[in-house]
Amino acid sequence: MLDLKFIRDNIDAVRANIAERYMDADLDLVVRLADERTAAIKALEDQRRRRNEVAQAMKAKLGDAERQALIDEGKALKDAIAGLEARLSEVEIELKAAHARIPNMAHPDAPRGKEDKDNLEVKRVGEPTRFSFEPKDHVTLGAELDLLDFDTATRVTGTKFYYLKNQGVILELALTRYALDLLMAKGFMPFSTPDLAKTEILEGIGFNPRGAESNVYQLADEDLCLIGTAEITLGGYYSGRTFSKDELPLKLVGLSHCFRREAGASGQFSKGLYRVHQFTKAEMFIYCLPEDSGRYHEELRAIEEEIFSSLGLPFRVVDTCTGDLGAPAYRKWDLEAWMPGRNGGEWGEVTSTSNCTDYQARRLNVKYKDDDGKNQYVHMLNGTAIACSRAIVAILENYQEADGGVRMPPALVPYCGFDRINPK
RNA sequence: GGAGUGGUGUCCGAGCGGUUUAAGGAGGCGGUCUUGAAAACCGUUGUACCGAAAGGUACCGGGGGUUCGAAUCCCCCCUACUCCGCCA
Structure with a gap:
């Protein structure tokens, strides 16, 4: 497969290459899913960072109320993280499938033609x-x-x-x-x-x-x-x-x-x-x-x-x-x-x-x-x-x-x- | 196919629920010392992703689960070794 960064930076060349090779890869879908993936990762990492902070805070000696508050937050984070992970995983599966359909770039001297x-x-x-x-x-x-x-x-x-x-x-x-x-x-x-x-x-x-x-x-x-x-x-x-x-x-x-x-x-x-x-x-x-x-x-x-x-x-x-x-x-x-x-x-x-x-x-x-x-x-x-x-x-x-x-x-x-x- | 025991960083090897942000050793790299080297001492030492950067997230065979928190507990799978069975 091609590098996603390369695809983003060379959209026109990649699009032309797909056409010259007569492949039916959906380049726009790949770019859209790649953006979705990045957004999902950011959201997920925010929540995971907070989860780690909460878990760290639990190590200290705490009053019952404080302790309970952290447990409640942790529980909420757990649910949020599970949801974000599920979404990320869906996006990644779709992205992988679409990404795999994009062919390699062709050598500039390779003859252009269909059959x-x-x-x-x-x-x-x-x-x-x-x-x-x-x-x-x-x-x-x-x-x-x-x-x-x-x-x-x-x-x-x-x-x-x-x-x-x-x-x-x-x-x-x-x-x-x-x-x-x-x-x-x-x-x-x-x-x-x-x-x-x-x-x-x-x-x-x-x-x-x-x-x-x-x-x-x-x-x-x-x-x-x-x-x-x-x-x-x-x-x-x-x-x-x-x-x-x-x-x-x-x-x-x-x-x-x-x-x-x-x-x-x-x-x-x-x-x-x-x-x-x-x-x-x-x-x-x-x-x-x-x-x-x-x-x-x-x-x-x-x-x-x-x-x-x-x-x-x-x-x-x-x-x-x-x-x-x-x-x-x-x-x-x-x-x-x-x-x-x-x-x-x-x-x-x-x-x-x-x-x-x-x-x-x-x-x-x-x-x-x-x-x-x-x-x-x-x-x-x-x-x-x-x-x-x-x-x-x-x-x-x-x-x-x-x-x-x-x-x-x-x-x-x-x-x-x-x-x-x-x-x- | 059956039974048993394991799979931790470049390697060896501890850890078996929260001072582990993975102990300790070896190796590598850099430095101090030295005429040079060795020794000793000090520092450093993976991969991927997100980010302009600072930094963050994930990874202890793989996948799922329990938990506020998992290398650590549970389930499934893969794999290595030992023994048994079968077999070219």
Whole structure:
């Protein structure tokens, strides 16, 4: 969330930002509730101060009449305080809800626009793969090579789930280990995280688990959600923590399953691995000083480019437009790999890296002590190292050969133990 | 899951209804002394919020309750440890 003081001092900029991001946050409500909150706190603190004075006075030796007068005043204060506390608590709940809806400010250079088609292509590596034959999509390849089984998963779990089989399993393990090795060499500390997290952590990261459009699965009878990304568990890892400056930056890479409800996402792209309810992902996460976050955002993007370049997959980089940023992000880069089987050949998002500045740190209370000994919020960034499902789409579709077999990217061969998946 | 014992400031640790505005110690910082250091002594030492400031309010695992007044009493929850049960 944004700092309330910042909101008050920059109302016009915050209002313009909300509009550019096409969010329906009620800025005026936030300001009004913030004022109400301040007034309620002042009233409450006055009464509490008086209560403390009365309690202090009771310690002295007193006549019966004096004593009774103080007790009566104390009783009256008790009621008044209870009422004020109730009012304050109501206002704070409303304020918190309204405040949480206000998105982070956007980077001045982020393209202004509403939807993903307004994203700006800034770089292209490789060119769309050409074939001397009619290429198949990954669903066909996966079935023919016995790597993917959607039909059984539909019976056992429901649509948009899948089984990986045979070399498909090894390919997933190879991808995660490849990414982990590459990141560990760059100083990232590896984690295997829980696949669930408490609602409060989800909200701190900027997810809204409640509501019909929510992409989050919630557990019945428990205050727990299935995570949609290890960003949640890695960002929650240091919630409440105050770092000393020399502990930063902190670079983590976390392996987890990711769960997404994708409610209402059925339709022409519903088939296959591209949009599924569960996948495995290695996620990068950085905690750093505010002045360094721009630089580390570039580093995350460069790592994502390195991973996809080294896998020999054609991709482009887009600068995500304001309307497509999501509430916590200040700026976001997406990598889109070429997917020959998608709609007859199309770019499809395979990674995403966001600089969330202090938006998540403020709610999760992650700080550092600055040179003056004052506590300041850290900046938090995240980025996909490898999202297995989509990486597998790209590999199967780009590396397929005329006989229906699929070569493995050379970089993965040591991790797979095979260099080709041959037709049955 | 059952039984028992705990959770106090940066750390250790007292306090179990009103001289606690949280004792005492350790550590940190500043100072005195010293050629320098150690020792000794003196001072200081958290977080958030309200406020222009002075200052105030809250925080003793979390939440509720009792009371004029709660770290202290009551209830619920979380958590750690020990023992038992179950289990990959």
